[in-house]
Amino acid sequence: MIEVCVVGELNLDLILYGLPRDLPLDRELLASGLAFTLGSSSAIFAHNLCVLGTQVGLISKIGGDPLGKIAVERLSAAGVDTSHVKQGVSKTYTGLTVVLPHAQDRHMLTYPGTMFEMQYSDIDMDYVRGARHLHLGSFFLHRALRPRIPDLFRQAKEAGLTTSLDTNDDPEDLWGKDLEAVLKYVDVFLPNEREAKKITRTTDPSQAIDRLAELVKVVVMKRGSGSAICRAGDEHWSLAPPSVNIADDVGAGDTFDAGFIYSFLRGRSLEDCLAFANIAAAYSVTKEGGTEAFRDRTELLGFMRRQWALMGRETFFMNE
Numbered sequence: 343m344i345e346v347c348v349v350g351e352l353n354l355d356l357i358l359y360g361l362p363r364d365l366p367l368d369r370e371l372l373a374s375g376l377a378f379t380l381g382s383s384s385a386i387f388a389h390n391l392c393v394l395g396t397q398v399g400l401i402s403k404i405g406g407d408p409l410g411k412i413a414v415e416r417l418s419a420a421g422v423d424t425s426h427v428k429q430g431v432s433k434t435y436t437g438l439t440v441v442l443p444h445a446q447d448r449h450m451l452t453y454p455g456t457m458f459e460m461q462y463s464d465i466d467m468d469y470v471r472g473a474r475h476l477h478l479g480s481f482f483l484h485r486a487l488r489p490r491i492p493d494l495f496r497q498a499k500e501a502g503l504t505t506s507l508d509t510n511d512d513p514e515d516l517w518g519k520d521l522e523a524v525l526k527y528v529d530v531f532l533p534n535e536r537e538a539k540k541i542t543r544t545t546d547p548s549q550a551i552d553r554l555a556e557l558v559k560v561v562v563m564k565r566g567s568g569s570a571i572c573r574a575g576d577e578h579w580s581l582a583p584p585s586v587n588i589a590d591d592v593g594a595g596d597t598f599d600a601g602f603i604y605s606f607l608r609g610r611s612l613e614d615c616l617a618f619a620n621i622a623a624a625y626s627v628t629k630e631g632g633t634e635a636f637r638d639r640t641e642l643l644g645f646m647r648r649q650w651a652l653m654g655r656e657t658f659f660m661n662e
């Protein structure tokens with residue numbers, strides 16, 4: 343039995359570290375380090391939520407190439423149920439993201455591959471209904487599935503599941519209004535600040551969260567190393583993540599989502615959910631990629647427990 347069903351994309355990330363500040367054309371530019379690791383918002387969320395201690399299953403689509411297989415193996419090794427990851431019959435490859443951190447920023451180049459091809463008929467609705475919670479990552483990357491995402495969420499709500507959504511970026515920068523049809527069925531919405539502003543077509547973060555709070559029960563706005571904000575109706579909480587040494591911030595937002603939903607499903611207060619999410623996300627930035635910090639559960643548990651105590655919070659609730 344799975345507790346959380348994740349519908350979304352599954353691919354690897356190729357990260358090149360130590361590139362020069364500027365990336366001129368036609369030059370041989372050297373990187374000093376490399377990570378080849380599990381990528382994609384939905385898969386990072388599924389992996390890290392599972393390591394925290396939730397039973398997770400992923401519905402996704404890969405190609406017939408070795409990269410898709412490696413991604414599935416990485417998820418299975420963490421305990422995620424990958425029985426509903428389908429291999430497409432077309433010649434399309436599994437997606438891949440190349441991340442180029444340089445100076446204070448990063449380039450992210452994504453080949454969407456099979457993530458553009460997953461469609462509603464690939465989803466086993468009985469499997470979804472068997473879970474307690476549905477999460478979808480990367481709304482704008484599901485080109486074939488997108489028109490049916492409202493339907494998917496509506497059916498999950500009718501079956502009594504709670505739901506969460508993280509749109510991530512819209513590569514087309516259009517931020518279509520069809521998102522609102524999904525938000526009707528979303529219990530926890532988890533955009534970062536830029537996304538929240540783009541979706542609500544404002545440049546003011548507090549206006550963005552006010553508007554989103556009219557559409558969704560719980561809105562959580564992530565703000566990098568700044569304070570994340572949780573808003574539910576008229577109540578709101580704002581909490582800064584612990585400061586840490588940064589390897590890279592790939593997957594920080596997805597790990598934040600995993601921490602939030604882990605606590606949410608354990609019936610914790612929204613303030614506890616926010617605190618726990620911040621600590622989990624801060625830990626993820628201390629190691630490469632989105633999941634490397636979540637491969638050693640003992641170390642993770644130690645960090646989470648120490649930070650929880652430092653924040654002066656009572657009853658730590660992650661199982662040994």
Ligand SMILES: Nc1ncnc2c1ncn2[C@@H]1O[C@H](COP(=O)(O)OP(=O)(O)O)[C@@H](O)[C@H]1O
Pocket residue numbers: 533534535563564565566567569570583584585586588591592593594595596598619620621623624627
């Ligand atoms: N430099 C950092 N130090 C500590 N925590 C961070 C840092 N960057 C991100 N985080 C944590 O990760 C969360 C998500 O980061 P953010 O970059 O806003 O989202 P996304 O990855 O979706 O763009 C933040 O709210 C925070 O909890």
Ligand SMILES: [Mg+2]
Pocket residue numbers: 508510511534595596
């Ligand atoms: Mg994100």
